[in-house]
Amino acid sequence: MTPTQTPATELRTEINHASIHSSSADNGWQRQGKLWSNLKELCDLLRIPVASSVNDEEFLFQHVQFKTGQRIHTIGQTFDALYIVHSGFLKTVLIDEFGNEQVLSFPMKGDLFGVDGIHTKRYSSEAVALSNCDLIILPFKKFTTLGRVHVELEHAMYSVMSRELVREQAMVSMLGALSAEARVARFLVSLSERFAEMGYSSKLFNLRMTRHEIGSYLGLTLETVSRTLSAFNEIGLITVDQRSIGIIDIDSLRTLRRLPPSSSRSKQAARKLREAGLMQTKVPPPNKDWDQVASA
Amino acid sequence: MTPTQTPATELRTEINHASIHSSSADNGWQRQGKLWSNLKELCDLLRIPVASSVNDEEFLFQHVQFKTGQRIHTIGQTFDALYIVHSGFLKTVLIDEFGNEQVLSFPMKGDLFGVDGIHTKRYSSEAVALSNCDLIILPFKKFTTLGRVHVELEHAMYSVMSRELVREQAMVSMLGALSAEARVARFLVSLSERFAEMGYSSKLFNLRMTRHEIGSYLGLTLETVSRTLSAFNEIGLITVDQRSIGIIDIDSLRTLRRLPPSSSRSKQAARKLREAGLMQTKVPPPNKDWDQVASA
DNA sequence: CGGGTCTTTGATTAGGTTCAATAAGAGTGG
DNA sequence: CCACTCTTATTGAACCTAATCAAAGACCCG
Numbered sequence: 001m002t003p004t005q006t007p008a009t010e011l012r013t014e015i016n017h018a019s020i021h022s023s024s025a026d027n028g029w030q031r032q033g034k035l036w037s038n039l040k041e042l043c044d045l046l047r048i049p050v051a052s053s054v055n056d057e058e059f060l061f062q063h064v065q066f067k068t069g070q071r072i073h074t075i076g077q078t079f080d081a082l083y084i085v086h087s088g089f090l091k092t093v094l095i096d097e098f099g100n101e102q103v104l105s106f107p108m109k110g111d112l113f114g115v116d117g118i119h120t121k122r123y124s125s126e127a128v129a130l131s132n133c134d135l136i137i138l139p140f141k142k143f144t145t146l147g148r149v150h151v152e153l154e155h156a157m158y159s160v161m162s163r164e165l166v167r168e169q170a171m172v173s174m175l176g177a178l179s180a181e182a183r184v185a186r187f188l189v190s191l192s193e194r195f196a197e198m199g200y201s202s203k204l205f206n207l208r209m210t211r212h213e214i215g216s217y218l219g220l221t222l223e224t225v226s227r228t229l230s231a232f233n234e235i236g237l238i239t240v241d242q243r244s245i246g247i248i249d250i251d252s253l254r255t256l257r258r259l260p261p262s263s264s265r266s267k268q269a270a271r272k273l274r275e276a277g278l279m280q281t282k283v284p285p286p287n288k289d290w291d292q293v294a295s296a
Numbered sequence: 297m298t299p300t301q302t303p304a305t306e307l308r309t310e311i312n313h314a315s316i317h318s319s320s321a322d323n324g325w326q327r328q329g330k331l332w333s334n335l336k337e338l339c340d341l342l343r344i345p346v347a348s349s350v351n352d353e354e355f356l357f358q359h360v361q362f363k364t365g366q367r368i369h370t371i372g373q374t375f376d377a378l379y380i381v382h383s384g385f386l387k388t389v390l391i392d393e394f395g396n397e398q399v400l401s402f403p404m405k406g407d408l409f410g411v412d413g414i415h416t417k418r419y420s421s422e423a424v425a426l427s428n429c430d431l432i433i434l435p436f437k438k439f440t441t442l443g444r445v446h447v448e449l450e451h452a453m454y455s456v457m458s459r460e461l462v463r464e465q466a467m468v469s470m471l472g473a474l475s476a477e478a479r480v481a482r483f484l485v486s487l488s489e490r491f492a493e494m495g496y497s498s499k500l501f502n503l504r505m506t507r508h509e510i511g512s513y514l515g516l517t518l519e520t521v522s523r524t525l526s527a528f529n530e531i532g533l534i535t536v537d538q539r540s541i542g543i544i545d546i547d548s549l550r551t552l553r554r555l556p557p558s559s560s561r562s563k564q565a566a567r568k569l570r571e572a573g574l575m576q577t578k579v580p581p582p583n584k585d586w587d588q589v590a591s592a
Numbered sequence: 593c594g595g596g597t598c599t600t601t602g603a604t605t606a607g608g609t610t611c612a613a614t615a616a617g618a619g620t621g622g
Numbered sequence: 623c624c625a626c627t628c629t630t631a632t633t634g635a636a637c638c639t640a641a642t643c644a645a646a647g648a649c650c651c652g
Contacts (some may be wrong), residue, residue: 104465114650115458116465118454118457119462144450147450160415162412165464168468210598218472226598227601382609450619508630522632
């Protein structure tokens with residue numbers, strides 16, 4: 001919780017204002033922020049079939065920028081809009097009766113959030129920017145009326161909400177059935193895949209969230225997360241240096257259920273390192289070249 | 297898995313046929329099953345503001361009956377309809393790569409399920425009847441076209457889907473943060489509340505699911521569930537006899553976070569039993585005798 | 593540089609799983 | 623109707639995973 005956090009209602013006007021006037025105090029990030037997106041861009045972002053018939057440039061959706069640590073919406077705040085991530089990283093959290101945070105998701109490019117507000121007309125969760133963010137505002141009222149005109153849009157909405165539900169179900173399943181190691185492994189895999197989709201390296205990336213936030217998301221303590229990452233490093237599945245993660249053996253991460261007993265770990269690590277260093281002693285499995293940061 | 301299970305597609309025609317002809321082979325349950333519901337009945341069931349303008353009796357939705365153990369839909373099956381529970385109890389499950397079931401929900405009267413199929417046009421979960429059930433079929437195509445004419449209906453759909461999402465979020469939060477005892481306690485409370493809503497007793501009811509299914513739902517083993525129920529019984533919060541549960545102290549269940557040390561249990565149990573029997577010997581301390589939160 | 597947050601690592605403990613044995617129902621067929 | 627089987631539930635004991643408590647190092651930012 002940084003002291004710079006401000007309720008979203010205040011923020012929004014403040015930031016819109018800054019954007020509209022192309023404030024000169026920008027740091028280079030806000031300047032390249034788009035101000036409006038049309039329907040096609042929006043559908044592309046959401047990875048849903050684009051409404052072909054709709055080329056109208058009249059339907060434009062406004063962007064907003066948030067800085068690291070700022071709150072997009074809080075629990076109990078009146079719901080009026082959904083948000084789509086254009087760039088940046090966020091977390092959504094639930095706060096329990098004792099003020100403990102429970103991380104629900106880490107929205108990033110192409111993700112929709114705020115859906116939980118539809119039912120009660122109030123957001124039931126809180127969204128916080130983990131980095132500087134560029135979001136697209138989707139005023140719910142405007143959206144539904146738009147849906148009356150364009151069928152595809154309505155379907156798109158159902159589809160995205162359904163996708164969210166499936167995601168949550170997968171989460172429940174993971175929390176209910178998998179070991180700590182398997183959870184962390186899958187978390188890394190899904191991050192890696194998301195980064196790949198976004199055009200970043202899937203082999204080397206920085207975590208945008210703390211160990212505490214990861215732990216909360218995975219139903220673990222921060223110590224367990226840290227220890228598990230260290231263990232993965234030890235057996236040569238990944239490299240870890242603070243927030244920087246290097247993926248070495250994604251297949252093992254994908255299928256991992258339980259860690260091998262620690263007695264056999266040193267051998268493992270040595271083997272993996274040889275493979276990673278391309279000094280193969282025997283037939284090398286394909287796709288073991290991890291040190292390529294550049295892509296798309 | 298009873299051998300009487302049949303894929304839903306076959307079942308549906310089979311059972312409709314039986315219903316339409318009021319088959320004489322019915323056992324008293326199927327005979328009282330309704331065949332059609334109108335829009336108002338449907339909205340009432342879903343606990344959403346009824347579409348007032350729509351009194352048209354032309355929009356009718358068909359009922360289907362399923363018997364205990366029958367499958368309503370399976371994973372991968374083509375999605376075409378949503379289901380609303382008119383009566384009976386079900387479970388929805390995910391099956392992992394090794395065939396292990398993960399229970400996701402226990403739909404009962406007024407609940408909607410099948411939503412997870414919208415996104416990929418295939419159901420991502422499986423729904424099984426835990427008792428004889430009367431369901432209302434909501435063909436998705438028919439529903440969306442209907443939504444074009446009646447705005448309220450569309451909103452209702454968004455609302456219900458949003459509600460489901462919030463429910464899943466609460467589930468994630470519970471699995472991520474609460475102890476085994478707290479999970480079981482909350483499970484009992486929510487069941488009690490649901491039974492009350494349905495007009496049944498909130499104090500005495502039968503579980504429709506096995507310990508294994510409860511455990512899967514709560515992310516616990518069946519032994520832990522059984523032990524926890526026994527412990528609750530021991531300290532006088534509930535009575536347990538196989539599937540029959542009697543709720544004695546719902547407030548304690550609601551606020552329970554951890555069980556008192558077993559050494560002090562016998563005293564507790566004695567006290568609760570006296571209270572339940574209305575023969576209180578002295579003023580009971582107001583909810584601070586062990587680790588539980590102050591009631592909101 | 594110093595105070596704060598974040599991370600790593602160790603030692604210990606406790607909550608929950610696993611394995612195992614028994615008992616209680618429910619259903620089936622002779 | 624009873625024996626037989628299969629599923630479900632209960633309970634105990636040993637084990638183990640992950641939480642808790644604690645301490646020290648790394649990093650960041652003013």
